[in-house]
Amino acid sequence: MKTYNNPAKNTWAAITQRPAKEANTLGATVKAVFEDIKENGDQALKNYTEKFDGVILSDLKVSQQEIDNAIPLVSQELKDAIVLAKNNVEKFHAFQKIEKKVISTVNGVDCWQEMKPIEKVGLYIPGGSAPLFSTILMLGVPAKIAGATKIVLCTPPSKDGTINPAILFAAQLVGVTEIYKLGGIQAIAAMTYGTESVPSVYKIFGPGNQFVTAAKQYALTQGLAIDMPAGPSEVMVVADKDADASFVVADLLSQAEHGADSQVILVTESQKLIDEVQIELEKQLAELPRQEVARLAIENSSAILIDSIDAQNELINEYAPEHLILNVLNEDVYLDKIVNAGSVFIGPLTPESAGDYASGTNHTLPTNGYARMYSGVNLDAFTKKITYQKITAEGIQNIGPAIELMAAAEGLDAHKNAVTLRLNSLKK
Amino acid sequence: MKTYNNPAKNTWAAITQRPAKEANTLGATVKAVFEDIKENGDQALKNYTEKFDGVILSDLKVSQQEIDNAIPLVSQELKDAIVLAKNNVEKFHAFQKIEKKVISTVNGVDCWQEMKPIEKVGLYIPGGSAPLFSTILMLGVPAKIAGATKIVLCTPPSKDGTINPAILFAAQLVGVTEIYKLGGIQAIAAMTYGTESVPSVYKIFGPGNQFVTAAKQYALTQGLAIDMPAGPSEVMVVADKDADASFVVADLLSQAEHGADSQVILVTESQKLIDEVQIELEKQLAELPRQEVARLAIENSSAILIDSIDAQNELINEYAPEHLILNVLNEDVYLDKIVNAGSVFIGPLTPESAGDYASGTNHTLPTNGYARMYSGVNLDAFTKKITYQKITAEGIQNIGPAIELMAAAEGLDAHKNAVTLRLNSLKK
Structure with a gap:
């Protein structure tokens, strides 16, 4: 560990320089996989899973039977720990809900915001040596609180075609609606376009290696949202x-x-x-x-x-x-x-x-x-806020003339006319 | 206007198909302009402004004198309309502040979120026939409420090197901290990297043509945030x-x-x-x-x-x-x-x-x-929420054993050890 003694401010940036990020050179690979999956759906997914995960799958989706079989394999003390953690994550994220609060900006002009769920979300959980079930809590719990109707989880299978039991336990605990044995670029592509088995989603969350990161960036260009840059x-x-x-x-x-x-x-x-x-x-x-x-x-x-x-x-x-x-x-x-x-x-x-x-x-x-x-990811990340306004006769009389002037000054006459017609109707 | 009578649901997507978006083919142009500006700073900005806006500028920054001279050119009635609108935008966006609310998820574990400003933001306002001063209210007012310390506005100059007076009036009204005569790709690049005159910012907001849109996408790859896809x-x-x-x-x-x-x-x-x-x-x-x-x-x-x-x-x-x-x-x-x-x-x-x-x-x-x-853009867009937690001896005793179990199950021993050492210290 390097040590510094009261370094000058102009050296701080160099001292705390983050390790250089490799330029993303995976663009062409990612695009090819996405296009293949867009065109060939499940068959392409199975081909990539065979190639990269070394598993031949008949079903991409984890069955209820598999979940039921896996849950007894998780120790009771680990289950208790996961439940304790889930309850706390739930309390903190439920606490982030906002109530509808209406403000009258002027008399007769009521405005408010309401939090609404992103209805379909995709969660990616990496495979590898350790099962990251904690990330399922961090993503699945707020998705559920937000009110998502589809919470899709993709995680790569082990060589024997199974998913770690702790992953399956956490997923069913938080209310993930479906789980697919998919990793890497193909998982992100499947949730982007949808296939015969895998539904498309609106926003993709979760950590991953450089391939997953590049795939999430590509999903952005295909009209999806992602949690944040990795x-x-x-x-x-x-x-x-x-x-x-x-x-x-x-x-x-x-x-x-x-x-x-x-x-x-x-x-x-x-x-x-x-x-x-x-x-x-x-x-x-x-x-x-x-x-x-x-x-x-x-x-x-x-x-x-x-x-x-x-x-x-x-x-x-x-x-x-x-x-x-x-x-x-x-x-x-x-x-x-x-x-x-x-x-x-x-x-x-x-x-x-x-x-x-x-x-x-x-x-x-x-x-x-x-x-x-x-x-960071919070309830906001699984919701969006819609704004609402409702204007009465008094309200449009209060703000209408200002709108007419501003719209005219911006050269937008139809905008002005939408107000003028309403103001005129009130003069009758 | 095409009309449809109770169309079948499976035809809705086709009926409401949005006009096809042209594929973005400006990538190479955008990259070249960004690299030129990164390397050559103000001089490159002036070259592009001469080339694309037809203006030779000695100063990119709008002076206080220019602002003072322009304000009397805006009619009093338009000023009043803009002030009325600004007050309402201010009321609605100030109403979106969240108070710090602490929750104890379990005894001894206090968690909360606080809204903090994005300190440096850039606003882009297009040029063209009509001055979009209303967009300055929509972006500048929440930036100010959020607590941004730098609110940078870029907008292209007219052929005579001036900025529309209503733009300058709105900008000083909302508290924009500096205004630059810059349009198009070069404006976005300047706010991305910073130059001798123009400061870099963390997030760029505002509408624009296909060049500005492509430039904002490129700024994303350079580590900035943007308001939303256009x-x-x-x-x-x-x-x-x-x-x-x-x-x-x-x-x-x-x-x-x-x-x-x-x-x-x-x-x-x-x-x-x-x-x-x-x-x-x-x-x-x-x-x-x-x-x-x-x-x-x-x-x-x-x-x-x-x-x-x-x-x-x-x-x-x-x-x-x-x-x-x-x-x-x-x-x-x-x-x-x-x-x-x-x-x-x-x-x-x-x-x-x-x-x-x-x-x-x-x-x-x-x-x-x-x-x-x-x-849509709201106070959230100009802020981020930091999470905080403070744990007491009772708190770490309540959740510590669960953390130890979960960290061990995920193969992260140092994570476990950070808790174990603290629990042990409390046993003494």
Whole structure:
């Protein structure tokens, strides 16, 4: 871990430079797969699944029987943990509903917004060594609360054609309406166009490798929406002199174990803490199963000594971390100043992993500086707001003349006429 | 205007087909302009402005002197109209602020969201025959309410190097922080990368021609956000048998006059109304300055007789109109069923032009069926929500064991360890 002592502001960008993202060169591959699936539907999906996942499937859809058979394979204690997490995620996201509130901007002009569901959504859950059932909670629960009528889940099958039982348990728990054994580009293409088996959706959510990311970008060009641009995960830990170095290191490593391109940054006023962290880092790394990956990430990462809290806040906002841990006793000197962050974890007993799994907040968050302009996934991401207005005779008399003038000045006479006719009807 | 009598559902998509969007073939042009501006800054901007706008500028930025000189050129009555509209837009968008509300998902686990501004935003206002000052209100007012510190406006200069006075009046009224004489691809590129004169921003808003649209798409690939995908404007008017045909026609033409690719659709249970509308259409068209454009749009458009209100609602949701006018006496049979629409105008005295200018709702809305998954521009569009959590000893004891189990099951040991260390510290 590189260390810096009160670096000059004009060096911050270089110090906190995120690992370079490879240019996306998968465009042609993605386009070819999408076009094949658009034209050949299920047969193309089965061909790609055979080719890339090494499985010959007769049915792409997971049957109720398969789900019923899988659920007893999940231990009761893991089920209880998932249910606890689901309940908290549900509470926090249900709490984000907005009530219809009407405002009369002038007498006779009532305006309001209402939250409505995105009716059909697609969730992508990667395969690989570990089953990411937690992401199913983070995406499926708000989809359900929003009121989606179709919640489609795609996840690649194992070599034996099955899906991990914990994935199936979480999916049925949150109310996923259908599950398909599909991974990679073909999963995203199937949900974009729809096939004989797989329905098309309006918006696609979820993490994935470079192929999935490129496929989601392509889906955007085909008229779908996606959750947000993807990038490697990152955490910034701000710690005061009283912070426990072992907590700090465990939090840094929680991020570092995600991948070699993860970035972790420690910001502190305490040189002593930095020294302790360096020692503790070696200790914890040595015991970590994913230490090889974590070591690569740590090489890209920095511990930055900054004496001034104001300067620390400036650095936080400039970096715009996906996860920000404030391992400090006095968070108030930070909270009001923070404008750019995905999710903020406050105090020594609030590890990032709480939000990753079970506190209730969402773990799908803006990376790569996108916290400057994107929210993490929340209820908003599964809804849109429709605006409404209802105008009375008094209302149109109050605002009509202004509309006529403005429309005329913009050269839009039909716009003006729509008001004039109504005002005239009221003069009769 | 084509007419249809209770068409079968499987023909709806064809009947309401939006005018085909030309494939974007401007990619190479856009990329070249962006790269030139990234490398050559202001000088490249001036070259493009000379080439495309026919103006040689010494300063790209509009000076305070220019603004002061222009304001007296706007008539007092137009100023008053703009101020009235601005006040209403301000009321409606300020009303969309959310208060911080904390929920304890379990004892000791407090979670909340806070709305924070997107600090730097760029607004693009097209040039051309009519000055679209109303769009400045729609974008500048929520930017200001959100708390943006930089609100950059780009708009192309006239041949004499000036900007329309009504544009300058609206810009200073809403609190735009700086105005540049830039149009087209070069404006979007300048706000993407920043130059010696023009600051870079995080998110770009505003309408534009195919060049601007392609440039905004390219800005997306360069790490910026944009308001939403662009498409031609559209309105669906649902009218009952009591609707005044002249109001219906004026509303249809308000949309049709925007462009030949605008789409307008009438849905009604009344054949009599359709007949009256056809006659009235000719009458109003004959008097419309932009009748040539409006006629082309009307050719692409339909009047659809549908007897059943349920079927009407299905069609509305399938089409997902940008603007939906419910020119009916009993709106209740529609409102609860509508899931997909941008902005809804309720009752005979609520023309779309009210929302275009002065009622307070926003006129930047999702076109092309994007109302299925996008909101129109609102306060959310200029903000993001940060999530926060603070966990006590009791809290981590309540959720810690579940996190340990889930993290272990996902193979993420450092995530587990971040909790284990904290739980252990509490046992001491």
